[in-house]
Amino acid sequence: xxxxxxxxxxxxxxxxxxxxxxxxxxxxxxxxxxxxxxxxxxxxxxxxxxxxxxxxxxxxxxxxxxxxxxxxxxxxxxxxxxxxxxxxxxxxxxxxxxxxxxxxxxxxxxxxxxxxxxxxxxxxxxxxxxxxxxxxxxxxxxxxxxxxxxxxxxxxxxxxxxxxxxxxxxxxxxxxxxxxxxxxxxxxxxxxxxxxxxxxxxxxxxxxxxxxxxxxxxxxxxxxxxxxxxxxxxxxxxxxxxxxxxxxxxxxxxxxxxxxxxxxxxxxxxxxxxxxxxxxxxxxxxxxxxxxxxxxxxxxxxxxxxxxxxxxxxxxxxxxxxxxxxxxxxxxxxxxxxxxxxxxxxxxxxxxxxxxxxxxxxxxxxxxxxxxxxx
Ligand code: UDP
Numbered sequence: 001x002x003x004x005x006x007x008x009x010x011x012x013x014x015x016x017x018x019x020x021x022x023x024x025x026x027x028x029x030x031x032x033x034x035x036x037x038x039x040x041x042x043x044x045x046x047x048x049x050x051x052x053x054x055x056x057x058x059x060x061x062x063x064x065x066x067x068x069x070x071x072x073x074x075x076x077x078x079x080x081x082x083x084x085x086x087x088x089x090x091x092x093x094x095x096x097x098x099x100x101x102x103x104x105x106x107x108x109x110x111x112x113x114x115x116x117x118x119x120x121x122x123x124x125x126x127x128x129x130x131x132x133x134x135x136x137x138x139x140x141x142x143x144x145x146x147x148x149x150x151x152x153x154x155x156x157x158x159x160x161x162x163x164x165x166x167x168x169x170x171x172x173x174x175x176x177x178x179x180x181x182x183x184x185x186x187x188x189x190x191x192x193x194x195x196x197x198x199x200x201x202x203x204x205x206x207x208x209x210x211x212x213x214x215x216x217x218x219x220x221x222x223x224x225x226x227x228x229x230x231x232x233x234x235x236x237x238x239x240x241x242x243x244x245x246x247x248x249x250x251x252x253x254x255x256x257x258x259x260x261x262x263x264x265x266x267x268x269x270x271x272x273x274x275x276x277x278x279x280x281x282x283x284x285x286x287x288x289x290x291x292x293x294x295x296x297x298x299x300x301x302x303x304x305x306x307x308x309x310x311x312x313x314x315x316x317x318x319x320x321x322x323x324x325x326x327x328x329x330x331x332x333x334x335x336x337x338x339x340x341x342x343x344x345x346x347x348x349x350x351x352x353x354x355x356x357x358x359x360x361x362x363x364x365x366x367x368x369x370x371x372x373x374x375x
Pocket of ligand 1: 093102157158159161162165177178278280
């Protein structure tokens with residue numbers, strides 16, 4: 001075991017994982033005069049917000065990341081490292097070759113039903129969902145969607161997309177997934193309801209680099225290859241990887257939905273005119289095509305697009321979406337209880353907390369931990 005001269009371990013904190021949770025915690029710890037060592041098994045920092053620069057375009061290597069939040073403290077915090085641009089996410093949905101605006105709003109209703117006013121849209125929607133009005137507590141995603149949106153919207157935009165995204169029937173999925181999709185009666189294509197939104201000018205790596213400036217980081221370093229050694233380096237461990245892996249899967253494996261990305265460079269300056277286009281038909285194997293330059297209003301002569309394919313998660317590929325159903329929730333709680341018994345350990349972040357976190361949730365969770373821990 002490595003010890004400093006005073007008998008203390010060399011660092012106050014070992015932070016496993018340099019994603020947004022770990023990086024925010026480490027930054028705040030440093031502000032309070034604590035020492036941190038960050039390790040990451042990947043060859044780069046930033047976790048899933050990391051961008052590759054291809055032909056001067058920031059490519060969201062692990063899927064589209066759009067920062068949005070209602071938390072002013074979180075927004076001010078991230079803006080203190082890098083200025084954010086005025087990007088507003090307004091994805092399109094492609095269904096049988098026709099394009100519709102998302103989220104569901106007057107533009108969508110107009111194209112779908114030929115209605116021009118909110119009153120006309122309301123009447124149409126009521127008609128569409130009247131058969132499902134009796135559902136009080138939706139038992140699954142299908143019931144939730146039919147109750148909220150009625151048949152046309154469910155069948156065109158939700159059923160196919162959701163079933164391919166999650167690899168299971170909408171009858172087996174929890175209702176809360178669909179609560180993420182806002183619904184409006186204005187001609188407003190802004191996907192998010194949050195008051196603050198944007199992409200870091202110059203890309204997400206600037207945010208990570210700002211957070212980690214002056215903090216020791218070891219890349220290509222896997223905690224599990226020698227955990228006794230890494231534990232011996234610091235008084236406390238902040239672990240941001242998979243909680244089930246941390247405990248050797250002793251209560252079973254938590255399930256995830258996997259994703260697979262195919263990045264392509266194209267000799268055109270503008271492929272689809274929008275950063276995000278969803279493909280809602282079940283038979284199209286990918287869920288969306290991302291054209292990265294549009295996140296930053298890029299004017300480069302070429303473009304990079306990414307087809308996003310959902311798929312089974314298997315060992316050795318990246319765990320993306322937690323599947324927060326009953327079975328997994330029970331297992332997670334057991335791991336969480338076990339983690340809470342260990343005083344020098346905190347397990348956090350999207351994988352550690354087995355939660356469908358947006359980036360702002362991760363920042364907030366790390367800030368809260370830091371406030372509690374570093375009083
Ligand atoms: N969804 C859908 N149709 C769409 C987009 C989303 O049915 O065109 C559903 C789907 O179940 C998905 C959920 O809404 O899993 C959340 O999607 P969103 O794109 O907001 O989340 P992300 O995958 O980007 O985290």
